[in-house]
Amino acid sequence: MSWMDIVSLLRxxxxxxxxxxxxxxxxxxxxxxxxxxxxxEGILLISAFAGALGAEIGGPWVGFLIGMGVGAMIGxxxxxxxxxxxxxxxxxxxxxxxxxxGLVAFGLIQLGAPGFHSVPRDVQLAKWRTPMGAMSPMIVxxxxxxxxxxxxIRRTRAGLVLKAAGETPEAADVAGINVNMTRLLAATxxxxxxxxxxxxxxxxxxxxxxxxxxxGRGFIALATVVFSGLNPLLALLGGFIFGFFQGLAExxxxxxxxxxxxxxxxxLPYIVTLLVVSGAIGRVRFPKALGEPYKRE
Amino acid sequence: MTENPARExxxxxxxxxxxxxxxxxxxxxVAGIVGLLIGALLMxxxxxxxxxxxxxxLRGAFGGSYEWASSLARGTPLVLTALTFSICVRAxxxxxxxxxxxxxxxMAAVCVALFAAPTGLHLVIGLxxxxxxxxLWSVVPALLKVYRGVSEVISTIxxxxxxxxxxxxxxxxxxxxPMRAEKTLTVPASARFPILVRGTDLSASxxxxxGVALVMYFLLWHTTMGYEVxxxxxxxxxxxxxxxxxxxxxxxxxxxxxxxSGLAGATIAMGLPPSYAIFGGGGFPELTNIGFDGMAVAMxxxxxxxxxxxxxxxxxxxxxxxxxxQFYGSNPVPLEMIRVVMGAIVLxxxxxxxxxxxxxxxxxxxRLFAALxxxxxxxxxxxxx
Numbered sequence: 055m056s057w058m059d060i061v062s063l064l065r066x067x068x069x070x071x072x073x074x075x076x077x078x079x080x081x082x083x084x085x086x087x088x089x090x091x092x093x094x095e096g097i098l099l100i101s102a103f104a105g106a107l108g109a110e111i112g113g114p115w116v117g118f119l120i121g122m123g124v125g126a127m128i129g130x131x132x133x134x135x136x137x138x139x140x141x142x143x144x145x146x147x148x149x150x151x152x153x154x155x156g157l158v159a160f161g162l163i164q165l166g167a168p169g170f171h172s173v174p175r176d177v178q179l180a181k182w183r184t185p186m187g188a189m190s191p192m193i194v195x196x197x198x199x200x201x202x203x204x205x206x207i208r209r210t211r212a213g214l215v216l217k218a219a220g221e222t223p224e225a226a227d228v229a230g231i232n233v234n235m236t237r238l239l240a241a242t243x244x245x246x247x248x249x250x251x252x253x254x255x256x257x258x259x260x261x262x263x264x265x266x267x268x269x270g271r272g273f274i275a276l277a278t279v280v281f282s283g284l285n286p287l288l289a290l291l292g293g294f295i296f297g298f299f300q301g302l303a304e305x306x307x308x309x310x311x312x313x314x315x316x317x318x319x320x321x322l323p324y325i326v327t328l329l330v331v332s333g334a335i336g337r338v339r340f341p342k343a344l345g346e347p348y349k350r351e
Numbered sequence: 352m353t354e355n356p357a358r359e360x361x362x363x364x365x366x367x368x369x370x371x372x373x374x375x376x377x378x379x380x381v382a383g384i385v386g387l388l389i390g391a392l393l394m395x396x397x398x399x400x401x402x403x404x405x406x407x408x409l410r411g412a413f414g415g416s417y418e419w420a421s422s423l424a425r426g427t428p429l430v431l432t433a434l435t436f437s438i439c440v441r442a443x444x445x446x447x448x449x450x451x452x453x454x455x456x457x458m459a460a461v462c463v464a465l466f467a468a469p470t471g472l473h474l475v476i477g478l479x480x481x482x483x484x485x486x487l488w489s490v491v492p493a494l495l496k497v498y499r500g501v502s503e504v505i506s507t508i509x510x511x512x513x514x515x516x517x518x519x520x521x522x523x524x525x526x527x528x529p530m531r532a533e534k535t536l537t538v539p540a541s542a543r544f545p546i547l548v549r550g551t552d553l554s555a556s557x558x559x560x561x562g563v564a565l566v567m568y569f570l571l572w573h574t575t576m577g578y579e580v581x582x583x584x585x586x587x588x589x590x591x592x593x594x595x596x597x598x599x600x601x602x603x604x605x606x607x608x609x610x611x612s613g614l615a616g617a618t619i620a621m622g623l624p625p626s627y628a629i630f631g632g633g634g635f636p637e638l639t640n641i642g643f644d645g646m647a648v649a650m651x652x653x654x655x656x657x658x659x660x661x662x663x664x665x666x667x668x669x670x671x672x673x674x675x676x677q678f679y680g681s682n683p684v685p686l687e688m689i690r691v692v693m694g695a696i697v698l699x700x701x702x703x704x705x706x707x708x709x710x711x712x713x714x715x716x717x718r719l720f721a722a723l724x725x726x727x728x729x730x731x732x733x734x735x736x
Binding site for chain 1: 393397445447495499501502504505506508509510511512513516517519520523524640643644646647650685687688689690691692693694695696697698699700701702703
């Protein structure tokens with residue numbers, strides 16, 4: 055393993071970290087407020103598709119905006135169903151995932167190429183030339199976002215309101231906090247972050263949309279949230295670990311000698327996710343009212 | 352009518368309760384209709400004619416005996432993967448791992464092609480293989496949950512991906528057909544489910560699905576173990592004080608779920624003509640999403656084995672009819688629309704007492720309408736003055 059190999063492995067890992075970290079940080083905000091969204095996988099997929107379409111209309115930034123908007127919209131729908139309509143959050147998430155799988159596969163067929171849509175290179179987000187090779191600017195966003203969210207949750211009044219809505223919604227309600235509205239905003243933000251992550255995958259990283267583009271990343275992000283115990287800084291670390299093993303899998307695939315069958319390499323990120331989560335779980339404590347719709351007595 | 356107001360109001364309340372969705376079966380029907388309407392809306396947006404498409408779908412699903420046989424054949428594995436989900440929901444958990452367990456079960460069933468055995472016995476051996484492997488694939492997330500507290504939602508999804516890649520490896524390198532690299536070995540005739548209706552896909556595997564559903568109904572509602580599983584699902588703390596070992600019920604419900612999912616894989620490998628093999632080359636087109644669709648079936652079936660049987664006919668019909676719909680002359684709606692409809696149905700099922708929302712919407716609408724009318728009246732008065 056030469057120096058160049060390590061650099062290229064690190065570069066792939068940093069790129070693979072971005073969607074997981076962004077999604078996980080958004081979900082941390084949602085879970086802090088008490089909503090558990092397992093529909094992230096579906097949001098990633100739909101916003102990757104919508105982002106690609108947007109980029110083809112008006113360039114990469116329009117693509118990101120549309121991806122973010124679509125993600126926020128799905129997050130909002132999830133939140134309305136989970137708060138005001140008292141839906142079961144798990145079931146809504148499963149519904150979003152099924153819906154997304156169908157819609158994106160359907161959309162890809164309507165675009166003419168079943169199962170695959172490539173985003174033209176000139177509307178993809180340009181990468182920065184660095185000594186380490188081409189790097190996407192979104193890596194910076196993924197490195198900065200956890201710090202901002204950490205500051206927001208720990209140091210601002212709004213962050214405290216979020217925690218109150220997730221921890222003891224009854225007390226928050228008595229204190230004059232609109233619990234459902236707080237949760238709604240938090241989940242919409244979480245959806246928007248997943249939307250940015252989805253758009254990143256199609257227009258800044260992989261450069262194409264397939265019907266299994268998200269490949270479990272939404273769930274790996276959920277695992278990252280579990281690993282982090284709702285601490286955005288640990289989510290950054292977790293995102294890097296998972297990104298690293300995804301990068302490792304990608305890197306081993308490109309080796310000419312093929313030391314391990316490609317199928318086993320592809321399992322690696324999922325196995326590592328399981329190991330890390332089962333190792334980390336003991337010390338983690340989640341908000342008391344997580345996953346429960348709030349009903350006034 | 353006005354002679355007995357108390358009775359009348361009781362009657363009205365009864366009607367009201369039925370209409371406002373406290374009846375579970377009715378709620379499933381409403382969710383189905385809502386899902387189909389959302390599908391219609393999307394088709395309309397994309398420039399298709401939804402009524403033509405649904406007409407083609409209906410005829411393709413239930414238009415005749417061939418179509419019925421095809422729908423039931425598509426519904427068969429869905430019954431089994433739906434049972435996986437619903438057993439665990441009854442125990443208070445979300446097992447999303449049917450997809451991976453089903454793929455591993457299918458691979459185990461294909462392994463019967465490696466040896467010879469008498470007709471019938473060969474089939475039974477394959478089913479046992481599939482059930483055991485499905486259960487093994489399911490028990491690891493259960494153990495992780497019980498001993499390490501890992502959320503089953505995350506672990507089962509990770510196991511789905513690991514299982515999919517492992518199954519692909521097996522299908523491409525280990526139990527591959529030496530003549531045709533894109534598919535696995537063909538299950539020999541002695542280990543196949545007999546075809547029920549000549550010229551259709553419907554094999555005796557449908558009896559297996561119905562039988563397993565009835566067994567699960569019996570297990571869950573007429574045995575001590577089933578009682579413990581359901582009690583733990585309703586209130587784990589109370590169940591523990593009642594002397595129920597929650598850890599054991601968790602593992603039992605995951606094992607049962609793994610068995611049914613493994614069997615679902617077997618029904619496809621051993622009971623789906625004409626290939627009786629799994630195509631690893633195309634990334635498992637015949638297996639993919641059967642586990643996820645099963646969750647939709649379970650929810651519409653209200654997590655009850657009998658409800659699941661009915662819901663599976665509906666979803667099997669959607670799948671079979673969707674195959675007709677996508678080739679329907681001037682209005683070919685892709686099969687994927689079916690999964691969009693399924694997702695919309697699940698979303699509709701997620702909301703308790705969905706139909707209650709409609710009067711609220713109506714009330715808001717009426718209020719808005721009244722406000723508009725009032726404004727118009729004041730304006731016309733101003734005009735007169």
